[in-house]
Amino acid sequence: xxxxxxxxxxxxxxxxxxGKRVNILLVEDKALNERIVVKAEKRKEFLIPWINMLIxxxxxxGLKGTMHLAKKLDHIARFEKGRNxxxxxxLKSINTEIINLRKTILEEERETGKRE
Numbered sequence: 426x427x428x429x430x431x432x433x434x435x436x437x438x439x440x441x442x443x444g445k446r447v448n449i450l451l452v453e454d455k456a457l458n459e460r461i462v463v464k465a466e467k468r469k470e471f472l473i474p475w476i477n478m479l480i481x482x483x484x485x486x487g488l489k490g491t492m493h494l495a496k497k498l499d500h501i502a503r504f505e506k507g508r509n510x511x512x513x514x515x516l517k518s519i520n521t522e523i524i525n526l527r528k529t530i531l532e533e534e535r536e537t538g539k540r541e
Contacts, residue, residue, distance in 0.1 A: 440471070440474070442474040445477060445478065445481050447474040447475065447478055449501075460500070460501060460502055460503045461501065461502045461503070462502070462503050462505060463502050463503070463504045463505065464505055465504075465505045465506060465507035465508075466507075468504055468505075468507075468522065469526065471502070472498075472522065472523060472526055473526065473530070475494060475498065475523075476494075476523060476526050476527050476530060477530065479491070479494050479523075479527065480527060480530065480531065491520050491523045491524050491527065492520050494523055495516055495519040495520040495523055496516065498519060499516050499519055504518075504519060504522075
């Protein structure tokens with residue numbers, strides 16, 4: 426999976442997932458003080474690699490939990506609200522989204538584990 430986010434300032438951030446590894450690449454070296462905008466429909470696709478990293482190797486990735494991940498992501502990205510709402514998600518909302526997705530992923534893993 427690969428996600429490419431294009432900024433209005435002319436620099437691109439490319440996020441690649443190779444197995445359980447997430448690579449974040451800055452394609453052109455421009456101002457880093459701008460945050461990328463993640464569309465509401467791309468939010469789940471954007472968050473899943475990060476959540477998998479949180480689940481599988483928390484200590485190795487340096488993540489201390491969902492709020493820590495939410496704070497890190499809030500520094501690099503702004504998440505648009507969904508359902509015809511304007512604006513961006515708050516830090517607390519990003520954390521809630523991460524918790525819900527993590528719960529869904531873990532439930533799916535348990536179900537596939539039971540089937541095998």
